[in-house]
Amino acid sequence: MNIRAVEINIRKKSEKPTFEASLVIRVLSLIMGLVFVAALFLLQGVNPLILYINIFRYAFFTLNGLAETLSRVIPLLAIAVGLSIPFRARIDNIGAEGQFLMGAIAATGVAFGLADLPSILLIPLMFVAGFALGALWAVPVAIFRVKGQYKGSDVVVSFLMVFPAYSLIQYLVNGPWRDPGGWGFPQTPLFPENAQIMQVPGTQIHLSILLVFALTFLIHHYLVRTRDGIPETKLGYEINAVGQNPAAAESAGVSFLRIALTAMVISGGMAAIGGVGEVAGNLLRLRPEISTNLGFTGIVVAWLGGLNPLGIIVSALFFSGLLAGGVEIQMAGLPVTVINLFNGSILLFVLLADFFMKYRIEWRVLR
Amino acid sequence: METILELRNMCKSYYGDGGVEIRANDNVTFTLKKGEIHALLGENGAGKSTLVMSLCREPDSGTVLLDGKEVELRSPRDATENGIGIAYQDLSRSLVERHTIAENILSLSKGFLFSLRSVEGAVKKAMVEYGFGDLDPSMRVWKLSGGQKQRVEMLKALITNPNILILDEPTSMLTPPEVEKLFSLLQSLKDKGKSIVIITHHLEEAINISDRITVLRGGRAVATLDEAHVSELKKEPEKGIRELARLMVGKEVLYELERRDQSEGPVVLTVQNLCVNNDMGVQVVNSVNFEVRSGWILGIAGIAGNGQRELVESLVHWRDVTSGSISFHGTDITNRPIKEIRDRGVSLIPENRQRALILDMSVRENLMMSYYSDTPGLFIDRESMIQKTDNLIKQFSIDTPSPLTPVRSLSGGNRQKVVVAREMARQPSKGKQLLLIAENPTSGLDVATTQFVRQELLKMRAAGAAVILVSSDLTEIMALSDVIAVIYKGEMIAVVDSSSATRESVGLLMGGVVSGPSVPEGRGTG
Numbered sequence: 001m002n003i004r005a006v007e008i009n010i011r012k013k014s015e016k017p018t019f020e021a022s023l024v025i026r027v028l029s030l031i032m033g034l035v036f037v038a039a040l041f042l043l044q045g046v047n048p049l050i051l052y053i054n055i056f057r058y059a060f061f062t063l064n065g066l067a068e069t070l071s072r073v074i075p076l077l078a079i080a081v082g083l084s085i086p087f088r089a090r091i092d093n094i095g096a097e098g099q100f101l102m103g104a105i106a107a108t109g110v111a112f113g114l115a116d117l118p119s120i121l122l123i124p125l126m127f128v129a130g131f132a133l134g135a136l137w138a139v140p141v142a143i144f145r146v147k148g149q150y151k152g153s154d155v156v157v158s159f160l161m162v163f164p165a166y167s168l169i170q171y172l173v174n175g176p177w178r179d180p181g182g183w184g185f186p187q188t189p190l191f192p193e194n195a196q197i198m199q200v201p202g203t204q205i206h207l208s209i210l211l212v213f214a215l216t217f218l219i220h221h222y223l224v225r226t227r228d229g230i231p232e233t234k235l236g237y238e239i240n241a242v243g244q245n246p247a248a249a250e251s252a253g254v255s256f257l258r259i260a261l262t263a264m265v266i267s268g269g270m271a272a273i274g275g276v277g278e279v280a281g282n283l284l285r286l287r288p289e290i291s292t293n294l295g296f297t298g299i300v301v302a303w304l305g306g307l308n309p310l311g312i313i314v315s316a317l318f319f320s321g322l323l324a325g326g327v328e329i330q331m332a333g334l335p336v337t338v339i340n341l342f343n344g345s346i347l348l349f350v351l352l353a354d355f356f357m358k359y360r361i362e363w364r365v366l367r
Numbered sequence: 368m369e370t371i372l373e374l375r376n377m378c379k380s381y382y383g384d385g386g387v388e389i390r391a392n393d394n395v396t397f398t399l400k401k402g403e404i405h406a407l408l409g410e411n412g413a414g415k416s417t418l419v420m421s422l423c424r425e426p427d428s429g430t431v432l433l434d435g436k437e438v439e440l441r442s443p444r445d446a447t448e449n450g451i452g453i454a455y456q457d458l459s460r461s462l463v464e465r466h467t468i469a470e471n472i473l474s475l476s477k478g479f480l481f482s483l484r485s486v487e488g489a490v491k492k493a494m495v496e497y498g499f500g501d502l503d504p505s506m507r508v509w510k511l512s513g514g515q516k517q518r519v520e521m522l523k524a525l526i527t528n529p530n531i532l533i534l535d536e537p538t539s540m541l542t543p544p545e546v547e548k549l550f551s552l553l554q555s556l557k558d559k560g561k562s563i564v565i566i567t568h569h570l571e572e573a574i575n576i577s578d579r580i581t582v583l584r585g586g587r588a589v590a591t592l593d594e595a596h597v598s599e600l601k602k603e604p605e606k607g608i609r610e611l612a613r614l615m616v617g618k619e620v621l622y623e624l625e626r627r628d629q630s631e632g633p634v635v636l637t638v639q640n641l642c643v644n645n646d647m648g649v650q651v652v653n654s655v656n657f658e659v660r661s662g663w664i665l666g667i668a669g670i671a672g673n674g675q676r677e678l679v680e681s682l683v684h685w686r687d688v689t690s691g692s693i694s695f696h697g698t699d700i701t702n703r704p705i706k707e708i709r710d711r712g713v714s715l716i717p718e719n720r721q722r723a724l725i726l727d728m729s730v731r732e733n734l735m736m737s738y739y740s741d742t743p744g745l746f747i748d749r750e751s752m753i754q755k756t757d758n759l760i761k762q763f764s765i766d767t768p769s770p771l772t773p774v775r776s777l778s779g780g781n782r783q784k785v786v787v788a789r790e791m792a793r794q795p796s797k798g799k800q801l802l803l804i805a806e807n808p809t810s811g812l813d814v815a816t817t818q819f820v821r822q823e824l825l826k827m828r829a830a831g832a833a834v835i836l837v838s839s840d841l842t843e844i845m846a847l848s849d850v851i852a853v854i855y856k857g858e859m860i861a862v863v864d865s866s867s868a869t870r871e872s873v874g875l876l877m878g879g880v881v882s883g884p885s886v887p888e889g890r891g892t893g
Contacts, residue, residue, distance in 0.1 A: 012775070229731045229771045230749050234740055237747060241736070245725040251685060251717070252736045253706030 009362045017357045022306060029353035030304065030318075033346035040341065046332050054332075055325030065324055067203035071282060072320035074205075075100065075274035078212045079298030080316055081219055082270025084307040086154075086263040088224075090243040091145050093138065093264060095158030096271040097295025098165035102137040103130035103272025104279040105168060108177065108188060108286040111195035119194040126195065127211070127276050134272020135265040137161060142260035162295070169288055177286065187287040197281035206281025208273070213313075215270065220309035239263060271295060293340070297323075300347040303354065319343075370435075371562050372399040372451075372531055377429035379417050391417040392426065393586040399531065399562050404553060406573035407566045409583035410615055410813045415566045416456055418583070419533045422446050423453060452529030454520045456536045456566070461520060462508050468519050469504040472526055493526045498552055512672040513540030513839075521549075532556065535566045540839065542670050543874030550576050568615075570608045574600050582614040590614050615814070626825055626847065632661025635800050635833035636682075641691035643674070643681040650689065652678045653857040659833040661800040664824065666848025666865065667837040670877055674857035675837045676718070679806050682835075683708050683715050685722075696799050709737070712795025716786050718807040718837075723786045724774050731756040731770040734789050755792075763788035763823075780816035783808070787820055791827055801832040808836070809843060821847060841870060841877070853877055 017025065038048030058065040079096045086093045106129040114122060140161065145154035170186070179189040197206040223236040231237050241249040242259045250256050274294070279286055301319050305312030319342075326336050379392040391414045399405050407415045421431065423446040431438055433449055440446050446453055455461040462471050469487040490504040499518050508516060517540050524532055538546045553563055553576060567573050573580055574597070581591045592600070600607030636659040643652035651674040659665045669675050680686040682693060684705050693701045700708050714737075717723050724733055734756040735747075742748045756770055765784045767777055774782055787808070795801045805824060809817040824847055828834055838844050844851055845865065852862045853876040861876050 228749065228753055229729050230735070230747055230752055232747065232749075233745050234747055235745065237732070237735075237739055240732075241725055241728065244727045245721070247722050248725045250705065251683075251715075251722040253704070253709045253740075255704070255706070 011360050011362060013358060013360050022357060025353045025357055026304060026306060026311075026350065029349040030346060033342065033349040036345045036349070037341050041334075044334060046334060051328060051332050054328040056321060058328055059321035059325040067200075067205055068324040069317065069321045070209065071204040071206070072323050073316050074209050074212050074281070075278045075294050076298060076301055076320050076323075077216060077313065077316040078274030078277070079271045079295055080301035080305065080312045081212075081216045081309050082267040082274075083298050083302040084305070084309065084312060085219070085223065085239065085266045085270075086141075086260075087302055087307050088243045089239045089259055089263045090246065091142065091260055091263060092155045093141055093158045093267050094155055094299060095138070095141065095161050095295070096267065096298050097291065097293060098158075098162035099134040099137045099268040099271035100275040100278075100295045101162075101165040101169055101291060102268075103134040103275025104286060104290055105165070105172065105275075106130040106133035106272065107276040107280050108172075108191075111191050111280065112177070112188070115192045115195065117194070122195050123197060123280070126280060127273060130272040130276035131269040134268040134270075134275065136268070137165065137272075138264040138268025139261060142257070142264040146257045146260050166288070166291055169286065169290070173286055173288060179285070188285045191280060191284050195280060196284055197277065199281065204282050206277060208277030208281050212273065212277065215273070216309045216313060219266070224308055235259075235262060271298070297343050300343050300350065303347060303350045369401050370398050371401040371433070373397070373432040373435075374418065374421060375430045375432065377418060377421050378427045379414075379421065380427055390586045392421070392429075395429075395583070395586070395588045397581060397588060397591075399564060400579075401562055402557060402560050403578040404557055404563045404565060404576055406577035406580045407564060407583060408568065408570070408573050408580055408611060408615060410568060413583040413615070414586040415583055416535055417586075419453065419535060419564060419566065422451055422533065447527050447529070450527075450530040451533065452524035452527055452531070453533040454517075454524040454535060454537055456539075458513075458516050458520055461523075462516060464509040465507065467505050467507050468502060468511075468522075471508060471519065472504075472523055490522070490526070493522060497522065497525055498548060512670060514542060514545055514670050514672075517541060518545075530561060532561055532563045533566075534563065536568075537565065538567065538569065538572060540670060540672075542877050543841070543870070546572070570611045570615075571604060573611065574604055574607045580611070582611065584615060612814070626849075627829065629662050629829065631663055631849075632800065632831055632833075634658050635661050635696060636802050636835075637694045638682075639692050639694075641678070641681065641693065642689045643677045643686060644689055645674075645677050651857045652681065654691065655854075655857075655859050657852055657859060657862065659802065659835055661831050661833050662828060663850065664828050664834040664836055664848045666844040666851045667835060667854055668839075668841065668844045668851055668873055668877055669837075669854035670839055673854050675839075675854055676806065677857075678854070679715070679717070679804055679835075679837055682804060683713055695802060706740075712793070712799055712801045714790040714793050714801060714803045716790050716803070716805045716808045718810060720782065720786065724782060726775040727773055729771045730760065730765065730767045730774055730777070730785060733774050733785050734759050734770075737789050737793055759788040759792055762792075780812050783812055783816060783820065787823060791823060801827070802835070803827055803832050804835045804837070806837045807839060809838075809840070841873060844873070845870060 034052065038052070041048040041051060059069045060066060079100060083093060083096055107126040110126045110129045111122070114125065117125065141154050141158040144157045173186040173188055177188045179185065179187055181189065197208055199206045222232050223239065225232065231240065238249065238254045238259050241252070241254055242256055246256050275290070278290060283290055297319060301315045302312055304315035304318070322339060322342055326339055329338050330336055374395065374397040377392045377395045377397070378390070380390050395414065395418055397418060407418065409415045421429065422440050423443040425441050431440060438449060440449060443453065469483060469490050472490055473483065473486045487504040494500055494502055494504070499522055502515060502518065508519065511519065517537060521534065521537060524534070537549065541549060553565070557563060565576060577597060578594050579592060580597055582589050600610065638655060638657050641652055641655045642650055645651040655678060657665065667675060667678070677686060681688045684702055688701050691701070692699060695708070695711055695713065698711070700711065731752070735752045738755055739747050739752060759765070760767065760770060763784050765788060766781050774785060777785070791803065793801060808824070809820050812820065821843065824834060824836065836844065836847055845868070848865045850862060851865050851868055851873060852859050853873060854860070855877065860881055863873070
């Protein structure tokens, strides 16, 4: 007896979707995520349509809201653009949170350790140190991914390395770096003036925004953009090759280890730059509360942006708008953590859409 | 003779890349008479396998008549229960590698209570009966050679004692002596009144073994040659092969390849005492020595699974050399980084196309894989890459809508052309010759592309490159090589000059038969 009623085949599509098609699919998947969360809002007796309108009006059409959106986009963009590089090389770095925190730690260390330096030297030094420590924190992921010969090891290692980073912050702000005049709060003293990154007056938009956008465009130009089907640099080509078929790329002489290391250094470094900006431009002191899971939100942002830096700018703006509009969620009587609902459900739909862009499901009913 | 099996108006379509309907079988009608051996001939993709698969799965339309009665065969089990034994072509899908031979055959048995011991006993008995005595039922399948696996698959079909036996490309991995043995087995089965369908694209085999031949082309049955016609072909095999080839491809194929005599050049590659392990850590290349000269084709003949793949992979360091040395133009390249070896001028057309191509990348990106890093610095020289890839597409007549089309949407032949173009057009540094290693470069290709690839290999030879051709196709080896090395169980058991070698002598060597200490010197054309 044949127990199968339907025959299902999953086939890889031969054509890549056009730019327009993938844009439409991404927007649709985003809308599906929003509709899904809307259903949950409805169950809580909140009108989702009004709430959504309020969130977006606040985040993009009020001065305060827009300023907040822009200040939140800085770390998110840095993290997500960084993440897109290993993702393109099929390395699953889900530990950007840890790399982000290490950046903040390095910046704090330099800010207090070399406090006599003038701003013009001190701040770049903080970024360099942050980049280095973040990259260092990311390197084991590459090694485990390549040498481990096991496709999940990158996920496990990168995720687990978040916790030591977080614990290190806890230790530092409760121990050696604790603010003596802070009534025992677990935090460092305020950064010395020359270690603070300048803000646009009246807002929390610090000047790291220029650096982050510049790096975004650089990464797009040199690693991602293709003309006549050819990227600008060898590295960009190799990252694509490794991501599409690591065995073939290695057979052609591309060292997967070298590409993985480079990709993770960029990724960890970018996340750490976000951390430096956040601690030196926004919080102005190191506190455990610096960790707001931006490193995880960045994963969604990177995928929603199609792993393309230009797309990621749009998706990062969208998500930082959501974060900024969180006030409205609270005003509607729901906890702020509801925002995590957006992350999860939108990622789910984006990944589903990604699957359907690459594969086709064929099915037929068997008689 | 009465008809035992009839397939009427069979249709089966697939939906290929981009939703293109591929009619693998388009109204094919096929009859099998009782007690005959019927060969199904056709190129790759002609629909041979699809046709016989209709006996174990549902076609889109068409009827199957067994002894004149209409039957519905929806699964391999239905086929077995109706007395049809099928040996499938794709062994990776029909045999469980991790299981033993007996366990693989056990999957055919019915009921819940069984003893592995009794199955092993039955298997042993069947093996002796059918002349497969050298196989041990408790051996794990992954340890077997390709030819042995093929015989296990055949045993699976035979053990149910079917009236109709279907063999899908049963000889592709067998040695010539094994093929002989198989054919005499088939003959004896036929004498017992069994009906046999044998699928092949070996024209000679088809003529030798069968009573009738049906030729498929592009999903249609283009001709069925009756007994009288086939026995006529048997008298003049040369003419027969030509006639069948014409039917198969629809046009006369040039089977002759011109290999001009040329003087041999300097030594390009020297391999000494090379030992290599396989993935399981078992040494499968044992102390191999050979050299390749410029303007030479060294044919490495051997049945698949005798260490050829590991040997080839160690030459470009896809796999570590455990001991021994490889030197290229006098420089030691043993276990050097892949990139360094390639940059020195070693090219490889691997059999495993997964490792040769990145299917989701464009034709251009795949072609430039060997060239993008020729210029120093971090940047790619875009203009020269565009020019290079456009030239290669033209020069090797790769049929692609655009250089930016993903390789995935090309046909198998065109995909291979991409690899061939990329690997053959590489330029080693001045005064040195390219070493081109081609591992079964024509397996699974249609006649036209096969011919194309072989001609390109000869062009490389004429241009002074050193070529290593690893192939399990004896015809290919005989037609192309200057020197033939035979590999058997990881050892080069003989190196013979191709002008003095015969099919028979090389065939015997491939089966591990070395007659006497010296290399057999047969006279013949090959």
